[in-house]
Amino acid sequence: MLISGRIPEDAPVRSAPRQLPTGPNPYLEAPARIMRCSNLVPDVRLFDVRFVDPALADGFEFRPGQFVMLSILGVGEAPFSLPSSPTRRGAFQLGIRRAGMLTDYLFDHVREGDVVGIRGPLGNGFPVEKLRGADLLLVAGGLGMVPLRGLLQYVIDLRHEFGRVTLLYGSRTPDQVLFAQELASLARRGDAEVRLSVDRDDGQPWTGKIGVVTELLDDVEVDPARTYAVACGPPVFYRFMLERLVKRGFGKDRIFLSLERRMECGIGKCGHCAVGYTFTCLHGPVFTYWDALNLPELVHP
Amino acid sequence: MPNTKPRVGIFGLTGCAGDQLQILNCEDELIRLTQRLDIVDWVMVKSENDHACRLDIAFVEGVVATQRDLDALKEVRARSTTLVALGTCAVWGGLPAMRNELPREVLARAVYDKGAAHLDTVEARPASHFVPFEILLPGCPIERHEFLKTVNALLAGTRAELPRVPVCWECKASENLCRVVYRGEVCCGAMTRSGCGARCPSHGVACAGCRGPVEEPNYDANITMFKDRGISWMDIARRMETFSAPVWMKLGLEQEVRRESPAR
Amino acid sequence: MNPQHARTVTVSHLARIEGHGGIHVRIVGDVVREVNMDVFEGSRYYEALLKGKHFLEVQGIITRVCAICSASHTVTALSAIEKALGVEPPERVLHLRDLLELGATIESHALHVFALVLPDFLGFESVIAMSAKYPAEVAFALKLKQLGNRVQQLIGGRAIHPVNLLVGGFGRLPAPADVGSLRDALRAALDPLMGTVDLMASVAVPDWPAQPTLYVALKPYQDAYRLRGDMLCTSRGEVYAVDRYADLVREHTVEHSHAKHSALASGESYMVGSLARLKLWGHLLAGRGREAFQRLFPDGVVDNVLLNGRAQLVELIYAVERGAELCNDLLAMPADAGKPAEYKVRAGRGVAAREVPRGTLFHEYVLDDDGRVVSANVITPTAQNLANVERDMRRAVESLIAREPDIREQRLKLGLEMVVRAYDPCISCSVHVVRDG
Amino acid sequence: MQSLRMRTESLPAFIEGLKAWGTVWAPVEREPGVFGLEAIDDVSKARPDALRTILPFKKLLTKPRFTMVEREGDAPPRESHDNERGPTVFFGAHACDVNALKLLDMLYLSDYPDTYYRRNREALTVVGHGCWPDGKCFCESLGTSQVDDVFDLFLHPLDGRYLVTVRTTRGDDIVRAMAGKFLPATKQDTRDYLERLERRRKAFTLSLNVAGLPYILELKKDDPVWEELGKKCLCCGSCSMVCPTCTCFNMLDEIPCEGVARRERCWDACLFRDYAVVAGGHNFRASRAERVRNRYYHKQEAFVREFGMPSCVGCGRCIENCPTGINVVEVFENVRGEPC
Numbered sequence A: 001m002l003i004s005g006r007i008p009e010d011a012p013v014r015s016a017p018r019q020l021p022t023g024p025n026p027y028l029e030a031p032a033r034i035m036r037c038s039n040l041v042p043d044v045r046l047f048d049v050r051f052v053d054p055a056l057a058d059g060f061e062f063r064p065g066q067f068v069m070l071s072i073l074g075v076g077e078a079p080f081s082l083p084s085s086p087t088r089r090g091a092f093q094l095g096i097r098r099a100g101m102l103t104d105y106l107f108d109h110v111r112e113g114d115v116v117g118i119r120g121p122l123g124n125g126f127p128v129e130k131l132r133g134a135d136l137l138l139v140a141g142g143l144g145m146v147p148l149r150g151l152l153q154y155v156i157d158l159r160h161e162f163g164r165v166t167l168l169y170g171s172r173t174p175d176q177v178l179f180a181q182e183l184a185s186l187a188r189r190g191d192a193e194v195r196l197s198v199d200r201d202d203g204q205p206w207t208g209k210i211g212v213v214t215e216l217l218d219d220v221e222v223d224p225a226r227t228y229a230v231a232c233g234p235p236v237f238y239r240f241m242l243e244r245l246v247k248r249g250f251g252k253d254r255i256f257l258s259l260e261r262r263m264e265c266g267i268g269k270c271g272h273c274a275v276g277y278t279f280t281c282l283h284g285p286v287f288t289y290w291d292a293l294n295l296p297e298l299v300h301p
Numbered sequence B: 001m002p003n004t005k006p007r008v009g010i011f012g013l014t015g016c017a018g019d020q021l022q023i024l025n026c027e028d029e030l031i032r033l034t035q036r037l038d039i040v041d042w043v044m045v046k047s048e049n050d051h052a053c054r055l056d057i058a059f060v061e062g063v064v065a066t067q068r069d070l071d072a073l074k075e076v077r078a079r080s081t082t083l084v085a086l087g088t089c090a091v092w093g094g095l096p097a098m099r100n101e102l103p104r105e106v107l108a109r110a111v112y113d114k115g116a117a118h119l120d121t122v123e124a125r126p127a128s129h130f131v132p133f134e135i136l137l138p139g140c141p142i143e144r145h146e147f148l149k150t151v152n153a154l155l156a157g158t159r160a161e162l163p164r165v166p167v168c169w170e171c172k173a174s175e176n177l178c179r180v181v182y183r184g185e186v187c188c189g190a191m192t193r194s195g196c197g198a199r200c201p202s203h204g205v206a207c208a209g210c211r212g213p214v215e216e217p218n219y220d221a222n223i224t225m226f227k228d229r230g231i232s233w234m235d236i237a238r239r240m241e242t243f244s245a246p247v248w249m250k251l252g253l254e255q256e257v258r259r260e261s262p263a264r
Numbered sequence C: 001m002n003p004q005h006a007r008t009v010t011v012s013h014l015a016r017i018e019g020h021g022g023i024h025v026r027i028v029g030d031v032v033r034e035v036n037m038d039v040f041e042g043s044r045y046y047e048a049l050l051k052g053k054h055f056l057e058v059q060g061i062i063t064r065v066c067a068i069c070s071a072s073h074t075v076t077a078l079s080a081i082e083k084a085l086g087v088e089p090p091e092r093v094l095h096l097r098d099l100l101e102l103g104a105t106i107e108s109h110a111l112h113v114f115a116l117v118l119p120d121f122l123g124f125e126s127v128i129a130m131s132a133k134y135p136a137e138v139a140f141a142l143k144l145k146q147l148g149n150r151v152q153q154l155i156g157g158r159a160i161h162p163v164n165l166l167v168g169g170f171g172r173l174p175a176p177a178d179v180g181s182l183r184d185a186l187r188a189a190l191d192p193l194m195g196t197v198d199l200m201a202s203v204a205v206p207d208w209p210a211q212p213t214l215y216v217a218l219k220p221y222q223d224a225y226r227l228r229g230d231m232l233c234t235s236r237g238e239v240y241a242v243d244r245y246a247d248l249v250r251e252h253t254v255e256h257s258h259a260k261h262s263a264l265a266s267g268e269s270y271m272v273g274s275l276a277r278l279k280l281w282g283h284l285l286a287g288r289g290r291e292a293f294q295r296l297f298p299d300g301v302v303d304n305v306l307l308n309g310r311a312q313l314v315e316l317i318y319a320v321e322r323g324a325e326l327c328n329d330l331l332a333m334p335a336d337a338g339k340p341a342e343y344k345v346r347a348g349r350g351v352a353a354r355e356v357p358r359g360t361l362f363h364e365y366v367l368d369d370d371g372r373v374v375s376a377n378v379i380t381p382t383a384q385n386l387a388n389v390e391r392d393m394r395r396a397v398e399s400l401i402a403r404e405p406d407i408r409e410q411r412l413k414l415g416l417e418m419v420v421r422a423y424d425p426c427i428s429c430s431v432h433v434v435r436d437g
Numbered sequence D: 001m002q003s004l005r006m007r008t009e010s011l012p013a014f015i016e017g018l019k020a021w022g023t024v025w026a027p028v029e030r031e032p033g034v035f036g037l038e039a040i041d042d043v044s045k046a047r048p049d050a051l052r053t054i055l056p057f058k059k060l061l062t063k064p065r066f067t068m069v070e071r072e073g074d075a076p077p078r079e080s081h082d083n084e085r086g087p088t089v090f091f092g093a094h095a096c097d098v099n100a101l102k103l104l105d106m107l108y109l110s111d112y113p114d115t116y117y118r119r120n121r122e123a124l125t126v127v128g129h130g131c132w133p134d135g136k137c138f139c140e141s142l143g144t145s146q147v148d149d150v151f152d153l154f155l156h157p158l159d160g161r162y163l164v165t166v167r168t169t170r171g172d173d174i175v176r177a178m179a180g181k182f183l184p185a186t187k188q189d190t191r192d193y194l195e196r197l198e199r200r201r202k203a204f205t206l207s208l209n210v211a212g213l214p215y216i217l218e219l220k221k222d223d224p225v226w227e228e229l230g231k232k233c234l235c236c237g238s239c240s241m242v243c244p245t246c247t248c249f250n251m252l253d254e255i256p257c258e259g260v261a262r263r264e265r266c267w268d269a270c271l272f273r274d275y276a277v278v279a280g281g282h283n284f285r286a287s288r289a290e291r292v293r294n295r296y297y298h299k300q301e302a303f304v305r306e307f308g309m310p311s312c313v314g315c316g317r318c319i320e321n322c323p324t325g326i327n328v329v330e331v332f333e334n335v336r337g338e339p340c
């Protein structure tokens, strides 16, 4: 049972050591400047971020679905998905919801021109190679739109490499819809079919569906055989959406989802995001539904 | 980042003044602190106090034991933005709340005899029972480093994160021998929140629980652990009820003690 | 001035003292009709709470009567319990407790002399305000206070509410290296401390509250200035054994206050504390303590409570000097001399008294066969002083009015507050004291 | 690998000699029968025969709490050296320790190598010492009762002498520097050593039946055992703190004084209530039963599936230090459904 014959210089390692573009110490952030910030909806803000080091800024590569750790030393550090596409170089974006200590600080005290710390990119990201050439069904619930927006932007930038793209996106109320105008113009241009739903309209003007997002699935035409589904949302969303997709004929290995767990280190050391021996930060956050089903606790059934 | 000096008040309700004294015990930082904070109301230390102005931060120590305490507390709450509870009395009730099942009149008679009629006294309860607090700093008394961390974080526009894990964490980190395992004592470490550096077990004394309970303590298992070692309810209770009696009583400690010793 | 003109002077919330109290004075013409010090600190009924508790819990509870006196309460409670149980702690344990007590004295006196009283004499509203004009003095006072805390930290495990003290011994004995460096720090503080004697001597002390006063203090257990002993002495020459303290000291409740007052059995009020100790035993001081005593009290102790600050400075010097001495004694002791004393639980009564920063502190416990508290009684220095505080306030008002019939209320208030502060009252201590059962 | 012999009397001088490779840490008796791992100067204090120290050697690699990143004033955040112990010799490592070290290496040096761990690891010299099991040791049944790698030197006590195994070049350096103390091992030494191994094998009284355990655990996820255990566990984290293979940590920011900010890292335990809480308050393992189960599954199910070995080395520390007397071996036997 023992793994034999290693000394520190070549101690038993599982996979080849790697290094993050943000530095040799994976826990040490690289300074990055907030170039712009604007509210997407009242409690979600979009930050344009550029590394202070120009070489790093221009050379920063990542995949849609990956995330970074944003740090303000003394306040905290937290993982945030990348809602922009790696095809757009120089700067990247973060879409952040006010949720606690760090995010409060970001909303209350961080302004354009301020410097924050970033480490990453982290996680596996969406398997874009696999998705290439296929039709895509993107399903988002709430803040799940943030990582999917990165994938969407990627697909639009490389539009000819992908087949039909359908986006189903549910929000709580009309004023909670992220990227509303951008999505509308995508739909107008015919780049993607976009269907929106809200749980309730609260008296605000609304032309989309009122109801739960899963119902949107009944209204669209997709061919599960040529389509990959990518789903992103909170635990309740997964609870209903994933089985619905299976019923609709999607293979469980053709459904991808992105998971959220508590993460401290983001590089598969601290244990917080581990489910069994799968580290959500390192081996995820993107999993197929089949993987997720085989990991106890990963999605709440 | 906020760049004006925050206005600060420091108040004591009924208590031993230990938490205010701990602030004075930050000798190295004190002078600088008084420069960074605009302390406008602190009766224990200053003669000229503004009792009416708005406060950015207010620290309150002690339990509410008189109507006067309660009025003072509500007044402070109304005039401050960030209210910080200082110490176990304010957060959990501490010693003054230890035996609240005894009516106040009985206690008063026991101590003041016939002269008790003039006393303004209500059941002692933690300040946190009456008004919402933004920050709770437990400890009997508070730990200096936690107070400083809290103030520094507030000055920097954020909140300090205080440990939530039990004292056993710090106890093991300092490689103490466990008072329960090796000595069969009633140690409150597993149900008490850390931050003190496991001071008591590090001195060879079982934890008395002065920082108050962790979130969701396993009350039953703690009790069983002591009972299994042949310790009586009375002996368990006398240790557990010292600092956060209201919490344990609610969980059933009182009934058990009464069952074993109805005379109490 | 209209002889029937009545006025009241009220200080609704005394500042710069520990705890919550106020002053209420009613003057009709030039006669002071009423002088009350109200204590409205909430009552915590410690003695009633102690009833039925196991003796091992007592110190952890009683220490919380008051933070600034926590070491004193702990040590006194332990001594009383040990007497009840017949435990004789080893020499090193007694030395360490004395050292702890000296640390508490250093901290308490440094805080009181420099941060609470000196601003009065120098005309500042607080030590914070004073620090702008006298930064070096304030910084030094803080260092000194820190040194007192360091002693308590090392021996008690914490600056407030010590955890390391047990019946018969200690949880963990301080390491010799730490005792050594503590001794060096104490020695190093002595010279600069002597330097403050001149500042203190230069501050004029008004005499308006002065009047003949009776003083009470413990007779030192050795023929030297010491803070513990088993005999209680008055400046009139009476001597009582400590366990008969009740024959000397009587307590009674008063309408205007949550605190009980004490008086002698004869009904006279008296003073305990630094000034009382110096009055009775100042001649036993040696070394730098003696030097300071002679410079600050060239004619010996004269009746005037406002001199208590000077007395505290003398004791501060004594405490630092004696602390270093004790460290040395401790270092010379064999390593195994500090093992906790063994004992059997038994029923009994124990009384202990100590001279703590504010005066004589009494603890009495009666235990049953299981070691549970049948009754407890604690008499704090502040409770003993309260009657005298009111007596001196009356005197202060009378002589201030006599000297200056149109004296402004503001001045009167300040005068009253100065008298109260001179006693270094500890309000938390003064409530919830007393016999139970 | 090289085998030598050293006389028992040479031990103090040998430990003295180890000081040239760094601060020597060894088990020291704190109270009768209770040992701590301490830096020693006085070599007579070393008690390599002690079975378990309260904390294992993992504290030599990552301190229970240390600063990772710090910032002063307006300077950019920089790496802190707070965790660094400098050259360190761990004297008195047992087979379970060395096997645990292997697991730590695997975790920390893979993927994105952990800077802080690596620094101390590179400066660590491991000198093992043979042991004799008590009633809480069950390494034999986990296959961790022996080692043939990852240490530098290993001292196997025999009658009046040690059989010394030299594993690494650093181990060889040590031997060369104290050449006078070592002789080549004889056939008798080897025979005695093997004989001792055999006797030691028989001396184990506690064993954990790991056959098919991962599969059984998988099947018994909802076994009432876990509920019962959840009722008994205090979630005090003692077992994880003392476990040589528990590696979870937390990162906490603080501003200790004006103009200084720090990110601290401290050992954590999956048993603590907040371990899997995410922003917004959702707790992925809200009940004690779920958290306890997680710890046991991690040790004997998930890790085995991933690496073909459990992440428990059978040292018995958690058995010794659990205040409520939970015993890993009993737990697994209960799940399996056999009396133990």
Ligand SMILES: Cc1cc2nc3c(=O)[nH]c(=O)nc-3n(C[C@H](O)[C@H](O)[C@H](O)COP(=O)(O)OP(=O)(O)OC[C@H]3O[C@@H](n4cnc5c(N)ncnc54)[C@H](O)[C@@H]3O)c2cc1C
Pocket (backbone or CB within 6 Å): A067, A076, A077, A078, A079, A080, A081, A082, A095, A096, A097, A098, A099, A100, A101, A102, A103, A104, A143, A146, A147, A259, A260, A261, A262, A263, A264, A285, D274, D277, D278, D279, D280, D281
């Ligand atoms: C892979 C991934 C991608 C994400 N992407 C986005 C995104 O694009 N946009 C977005 O807005 N959010 C995103 N999140 C969620 C985001 O990370 C959280 O909202 C963020 O951690 C909140 O941090 P905070 O300091 O403001 O909140 P806090 O609640 O103060 O949390 C601070 C830290 O402590 C932890 N924590 C929370 N509660 C407790 C507790 N009770 N005890 C101890 N620790 C606790 C949290 O896990 C967090 O690490 C993502 C999360 C993950 C895992």
Ligand code: SF4
Pocket (backbone or CB within 6 Å): B167, B168, B169, B171, B172, B176, B177, B178, B179, B180, B181, B187, B188, B189, B190, B198, B201, B206, B207, D236, D238, D323
């Ligand atoms: S001594 Fe107390 S605090 Fe320490 S591990 Fe044991 S139970 Fe926990």
Ligand code: SF4
Pocket (backbone or CB within 6 Å): B140, B167, B189, B192, B193, B196, B197, B198, B199, B200, B201, B206, B207, B208, B209, B210, B211, B212, C163
């Ligand atoms: S160990 Fe327990 S009683 Fe002692 S200081 Fe810490 S929390 Fe308080």
Ligand code: SF4
Pocket (backbone or CB within 6 Å): D239, D242, D243, D244, D245, D246, D299, D311, D312, D313, D314, D315, D316, D317, D318, D319, D328
């Ligand atoms: S789980 Fe227990 S026996 Fe196994 S390695 Fe950890 S502490 Fe040792």
